[in-house]
Amino acid sequence: MNTFEKIAETTEFLKQFNTSKAKIGVVLGSGLGDFVKEIETHHAIAYSDIPHFPVSTVQGHSGKLIFGSVAGTPIIAMAGRFHFYEGYAAEDVVFPIRVLKFLGVETLFLSNAAGGVNTGFKVGDLMIIKDHISFAIKNPLIGKNDERFGPRFPDMSEPYSKQLIKRAKEIARQKNIDVKEGVYFGATGPTFETHAEYKLVHILGGDAVGMSTVQEVIVARHMGMHVFAMSVITDIGIRDDDNVITHEEVLQAAKEAEPKFSTIFRELIASL
Ligand code: HPA
Numbered sequence: 715m716n717t718f719e720k721i722a723e724t725t726e727f728l729k730q731f732n733t734s735k736a737k738i739g740v741v742l743g744s745g746l747g748d749f750v751k752e753i754e755t756h757h758a759i760a761y762s763d764i765p766h767f768p769v770s771t772v773q774g775h776s777g778k779l780i781f782g783s784v785a786g787t788p789i790i791a792m793a794g795r796f797h798f799y800e801g802y803a804a805e806d807v808v809f810p811i812r813v814l815k816f817l818g819v820e821t822l823f824l825s826n827a828a829g830g831v832n833t834g835f836k837v838g839d840l841m842i843i844k845d846h847i848s849f850a851i852k853n854p855l856i857g858k859n860d861e862r863f864g865p866r867f868p869d870m871s872e873p874y875s876k877q878l879i880k881r882a883k884e885i886a887r888q889k890n891i892d893v894k895e896g897v898y899f900g901a902t903g904p905t906f907e908t909h910a911e912y913k914l915v916h917i918l919g920g921d922a923v924g925m926s927t928v929q930e931v932i933v934a935r936h937m938g939m940h941v942f943a944m945s946v947i948t949d950i951g952i953r954d955d956d957n958v959i960t961h962e963e964v965l966q967a968a969k970e971a972e973p974k975f976s977t978i979f980r981e982l983i984a985s986l
Pocket residue numbers: 827828829830901903905906907923924925948949951959964
């Protein structure tokens with residue numbers, strides 16, 4: 715069975731839960747699972763119960779697909795995502811994103827925890843992703859192109875919707891939430907970066923570095939979805955002092971910033 719056929723089967727299975735025909739998809743990153751409190755859940759399906767879905771293994775990711783609504787707007791949320799560093803093929807990492815599109819999702823909201831390399835950033839900051847650098851990750855579109863998903867050579871001039879960014883900044887201003895804006899540098903992980911690597915990311919034009927999101931954005935754009943993405947800065951990579959970074963600290967920082975993050979996601983979804 716090829717990818718297209720698998721996606722068709724998975725979509726067929728999930729359609730029964732998508733009664734409100736959601737046009738918005740949400741992916742909750744490390745430590746940001748509390749956003750589920752904003753969701754009025756109609757159905758929650760464990761990834762392990764969904765045909766052809768990979769199964770999440772990382773601590774802090776609960777692994778279920780939620781059909782529900784946020785501020786009255788129907789959404790489908792992924793509580794837990796799949797990372798390349800877990801050993802999945804790039805094609806598996808993006809499988810659920812393609813399923814969301816086939817279920818009718820037109821706009822995708824992505825979140826993640828990331829390490830800051832912009833000297834103006836501090837732990838707990840929110841960064842709206844305005845662009846990304848993808849060449850340090852494996853592009854999920856490598857291989858034979860299936861035109862039913864999108865074109866062989868997709869345009870990447872606006873990976874993140876300028877209109878949604880503008881709106882998110884207005885919401886942040888109204889709610890008195892400080893937001894940064896920057897370039898997300900995609901890395902494979904699972905190692906955090908060395909001093910030299912954080913410095914390199916900074917020199918190359920990155921403002922933050924993380925281990926997710928970019929592959930998802932590439933397939934979302936390939937399929938013509940609009941994307942909004944935001945990082946929580948959970949550690950600062952670009953420091954001269956000892957810079958030990960732990961997964962626990964990343965989760966803790968994300969949890970603390972979560973209320974600000976939730977406000978922006980909720981209000982932005984409500985505004986659509
Ligand atoms: N590097 C890569 N990924 C991350 C980091 C980091 O410093 N923090 C959270 N995710």
